[in-house]
Amino acid sequence: MLNASFPAHWDTGLILDQLDSYGFCIVDRVYNNDYFTALNIECLSHLNEFRAAGIQNGVVSHIRSDHILWLDDAQVLAQQHRANLLALGKVFNQAFFMGINHVEAHFARYGIGEAYALHRDNPQQKNDRIISTVFYMHNAWQDNWGGELRLQDKHDAWHVIIPKPNRMVIFDSNLLHEVQISKQQRLSITAWLRHDRQTW
Template sequence: MKPLIHPTEATYDYIADAIADKGYCVLPQLLHANMNNALQQRVMNLDEDDFKRAGIGREQDFQLNNTVRRDETRWLTLDNSIDKAYLDQMAEFRLAMNRRLFMGLFDYEAHYAHYARGAFYKKHVDAFKGESNRVLTTVLYLNPEWQEADGGQLFIYAADSDTVIESVNPNFGCFVIFLSEQFPHEVVKSYRDRYSIAGWFRLHDPLQAPLI
């Protein structure tokens, strides 16, 4: 699939200003509608066996915990044309943020996430200060005709607080960006199948090869 570039320089300026000002940005849509549609069809056509139960922690600290999260994931790969188109778009995004914010973003990893009916992910952070090279988190939602009553909202909390500063409905095409270390967040219980792509821009770690 050939990438269809939708974000403009003005859009990147807006995102960078929001990140610099408050550390996060929520956009009703970022990507071209054709790309959103292709990604939605791609994730809907995956078999149940393509997904794996998500856990908490990485590498030797990885464990499953039903009280913390109940979603399933599948990593995007470069050998699928639709996955590659999205990853190429995120490469453009990475360069745009580096030009504006001098963040030193080096690469990007992303997975499809499926929240079945009743699934959730309790309040957590994507990176602990000094312990991870994940710097900037992204979420793209792939849920047509989502209703507030369907649940599955993303709650973004103020740092070191239980105050919800943003509640995001997982509407089709909505794109969220936030600083990985700064914002605890939560996915509340979903009452229908919920799909998204979660991704992380990372700094260079000379001891770890890029996942993508």
Template sequence: MQYHETPVTPVELLQPVDVVLTEALPDALAQCGWMITEQVFSPRLIQELYEEVSDRNDLTPASIGRADDQQRNSRVRRDKTRWLSGQSPLQAEYLARMDQIRQQLNRSLYLGLQEFEAHYARYDAGDFYRTHVDALKGQRNRVVTSVTYLNPVWQSDWGGELVLYDESGAQLRRVLPTMGTTVFFMSEEFPHEVLPAVTSRYSIAGWFRVSSGVAI
């Protein structure tokens, strides 16, 4: 018998979250390459993560690639980020859940994922991330991307959608960044962008990887 390391309430145990984890997510990734779900994290955890990130003032402008040219960066992306260290129990709980998912994806899809890394991200009003892919083809470094949205309230006319495209550039889906929604997609295959919003937009972006290396 294995017990959860972090306490969970019976209410969480009653949610069909394990079916999402063991069946729906691997199936969706195998068949479509992406999935949107609200059932991976408890509302309590999401609320606490939101409180932590919205309180912090140590997020810094994100960079792209290794050439750390901040001017070039800011034409492509304007988010401010901070890596999750797992040192706080809250971050450890988020990372532990993602590690369960990593192991399940390995069991179901033989992806050989070795680690998961994630950062808090804040997009202030007007900030964006232009269309990009999270991993270069053939590098097999970042394999699966996840993004969890943290804002307790998000109105449909506030902007800030994640727009997912297929490989031919056709729009697949627009996702409103509402609290508790998590998006998963294959990192190499889906170009995506973050549209500007009218207010600060908080999320955790993460990547299941096959080996450690320099983050891109």
């Protein structure tokens, strides 16, 4: 049975304030070292199952080159992260009336030279994604290794966010953003808090 609450040290007041003011926020030291390390190991153990994200239904997309693995019950630790986000979604619902009722998520790996061009996660309101999150789970990262998340906030100002280990970025799915070229292997869980019209 997954714990349906997020870690107590997450500052929900700050998260809500930053989301309201800028459309995004950054949370550092998301998890304790033991869970973070175990989650990293779980991700690495499934690397041979990752598939090119730019190929869907035989159609090749030229805006991304990362590799992903959608989460299912086989990734027990990652499912706990997903449950934590769903609990956080309830906080967003109370504050912003978003109607979040589901979280979809996948592991993502950006190898050397891989990137994701400018895009929105909910273009022209065509899907049910409300809030996007990226949780970085590689063991180490240097500022010159690339792989930054470049994001335009709700006031049209641009921000470049370094993918530091154990950091999570939470942002409005309508915001324009990109992943810049990575110079090292970059691991994350990308997840979307959704307002689905169907019952899961």
